[in-house]
Amino acid sequence: METLIVGVAGGTGSGKTTLTQELLDKCAGPPSVLFHDNYYRRRDELTYEEREKVNYDDLDAFDNDLFVEHLRALRSSRPVESPVYDFSIHNRSDRTTLVEPSPVIIVEGILIFAEPRICELLDIKLFVDTDADVRLLRRIKRDVVERGRTLQSVEDQYLGTVKPMHELYVEPSKRNADIIIPDGGHNIVAMDMVLNRIQRDVG
Numbered sequence: 725m726e727t728l729i730v731g732v733a734g735g736t737g738s739g740k741t742t743l744t745q746e747l748l749d750k751c752a753g754p755p756s757v758l759f760h761d762n763y764y765r766r767r768d769e770l771t772y773e774e775r776e777k778v779n780y781d782d783l784d785a786f787d788n789d790l791f792v793e794h795l796r797a798l799r800s801s802r803p804v805e806s807p808v809y810d811f812s813i814h815n816r817s818d819r820t821t822l823v824e825p826s827p828v829i830i831v832e833g834i835l836i837f838a839e840p841r842i843c844e845l846l847d848i849k850l851f852v853d854t855d856a857d858v859r860l861l862r863r864i865k866r867d868v869v870e871r872g873r874t875l876q877s878v879e880d881q882y883l884g885t886v887k888p889m890h891e892l893y894v895e896p897s898k899r900n901a902d903i904i905i906p907d908g909g910h911n912i913v914a915m916d917m918v919l920n921r922i923q924r925d926v927g
């Protein structure tokens with residue numbers, strides 16, 4: 725089976741998941757999706773308080789060996805049992821989810837263009853570009869409402885690790901992108917271009 729692997733990167737709160745969902749809704753298929761977030765390392769040996777202090781915006785925070793193994797398996801038309809991450813406890817859950825192979829594979833995550841082993845497997849690289857102030861406002865709302873965080877913990881994490889790692893890894897990785905998309909999944913012109921390209925290659 726011919727496969728096309730589409731990478732969707734961008735800072736936290738930039739609109740990656742929204743763009744990925746748009747692609748899922750609009751591509752025939754449907755595509756397979758691998759979320760890099762689900763491959764955060766398991767940290768059973770740490771307490772919640774210790775896990776709160778981990779730098780989750782560093783490349784080492786992920787089990788990239790497993791991620792690359794799963795991406796290669798999907799590319800070779802083999803299904804994978806993807807881990808499922810639980811952000812409310814800062815740890816991997818005991819659940820897995822079956823991801824079936826498909827001609828179009830979407831890969832999403834903040835650091836996928838910063839990890840050469842992942843980057844080289846991607847056929848189309850999309851970077852969702854959104855101003856830092858907008859992303860921060862979205863992050864505060866999401867982390868408090870959906871991820872069970874306090875305002876203080878969001879502020880500490882953002883200033884302590886999220887912002888510096890964004891500047892060190894995420895922003896420079898934009899140079900590896902094929903297309904930089906302002907307004908993410910709401911950018912109709914960019915979406916049409918990407919969908920046409922997918923249609924041409926695997927349609």
Ligand SMILES: Nc1ncnc2c1ncn2[C@@H]1O[C@H](COP(=O)(O)OP(=O)(O)O)[C@@H](O)[C@H]1O
Nearest residue numbers: 735736737738739740741742862907908909910
């Ligand atoms: N282009 C956009 N315009 C306005 N709001 C958006 C846009 N893209 C995403 N959002 C909203 O911003 C929040 C974060 O988007 P999300 O796609 O989850 O970001 P990410 O996956 O990059 O963290 C969500 O509430 C989403 O509805």
Ligand SMILES: O=c1ccn([C@@H]2O[C@H](COP(=O)(O)O)[C@@H](O)[C@H]2O)c(=O)[nH]1
Nearest residue numbers: 735736737764780781811814815834886
């Ligand atoms: O245990 C964890 C693991 C990750 N995070 C944060 O999540 C974001 C990435 O998710 P987005 O959906 O792209 O925002 C990353 O910036 C980590 O800081 C976490 O808080 N806890």
